[in-house]
Amino acid sequence: MLTLKISVSKALKFYNTIKPKVNSTTSLGLSDDDIKNLIISEPQNLIPLNSLLMKRIIPDFDQDEFFEYAKSKDNKKKLNTKYNPKTIDIKNTFKYKNIIGNDYFLADLLDQHTCLYCNRNYIRTIGNSKNKILRAEYDHFYSQSKFPLLALSFYNLLPTCSNCNKKKNATNFDIDSHLHPYLMTDEDKNFSFGFRKKNFIDNNVKINISTSNVSSQNKILKTFDDLNLQHIYNKHSDKELKDLLNLRYKYSENYIDILLNKTFKDLPISKEEVYRMIFGIEINEEDYHKRPFSKFKKDIIDELLKTP
Known part of the structure; x- marks a missing residue:
């Protein structure tokens, strides 16, 4: 969303x-x-x-x-x-x-x-x-x-x-029960995509909800459920998620970290350009819409950079 x-x-x-x-x-x-x-x-x-x-x-x-x-x-x-x-x-x-x-x-x-x-x-x-x-x-x-x-x-x-x-279709949506793109508060945005296992498995995508606001929690869950979004991302995870997991765990070092923070270190290019060139995504919220899977991949990459 x-x-x-x-x-x-x-x-x-x-x-x-x-x-x-x-x-x-x-x-x-x-x-x-x-x-x-x-x-x-x-x-x-x-x-x-x-x-x-x-x-x-x-x-x-x-x-x-x-x-x-x-x-x-x-x-x-x-x-x-x-x-x-x-x-x-x-x-x-x-x-x-x-x-x-x-x-x-x-x-x-x-x-x-x-x-x-x-x-x-x-x-x-x-x-x-x-x-x-x-x-x-x-x-x-x-x-x-x-x-x-x-x-x-x-x-x-x-x-x-x-x-x-x-x-x-005609599923009943309401601003009190579902996320509305024009009305999402900071609490409503407190969800991210993650993964269950380092090795690729089916249904490996998970949704992390980091808000303590119950209303926002319910809206996030209800919206993802009614639009079947987690299932959609799981169906694409054999490509979009698997590639990122391989980059991180098939090498002795954190290859994602090397790509992002060392490969282009001395070149006059922005962080946004680096992510765009390597992963084909946008990393700023207002630009997510410009490339498919931008939020999904950005969330996964953030998690992979933090994990040992």
Whole structure:
């Protein structure tokens, strides 16, 4: 799980780009300010705003009742509920597929190079809106089915790879139970990747949680479990982890230490450049997204440098 920084300027640029495409002439009774707030509000404000506006749109709105409506596969039954007409209006107003689904401007605005969730797959934009080749998919942290008003909320659209987006799908995520890339505190970031055995074995990757904050502990564990992240890293450990273990333990000296601290000692290159050249990773948190497995490898290397 990687982090993103709140950016008022990016949120406003996103709003100004999509506002002309949002159909505000429906019967929802939303003002221009309401629509602007839905699009640019920060993550911690989205659920209260959603509740406020849904109760205005549907006076006897009940969140639990609406969740049941959203989960139902019985379209005939849904037609006869109080939620159906207004839900259709909401979807016609905030048309995610029409506005975001076929465009590249958000990918260019975010400029995220690898998946936020796994940091494993490149999602960097190739092409543009006229010449479409490849770009990120966007996970709705709050699912479109249960929170249709948030379909175009800037901070609800997280750039991910196809695999993570499908895995997350409509799983219930909440900022109180899961890590949110825009809201991760120092306590939320207190996890690292490690290994169980010096000799390579299956399921050798472990997650070390170093915070004593129970809420952060639970969010880290829940997020990794729901996204299957530990399993994903274990599946790649026969290459990514095994190579690092071999570098450290197949030689009499700590070869990783030699590579990092002695080989390039007299050359005018930065620590960041050394890690980039030797291991193909970035070592600063804000740059992890630029190379796959950066956090994973950085954590493992840090541990290997400390172990005898």
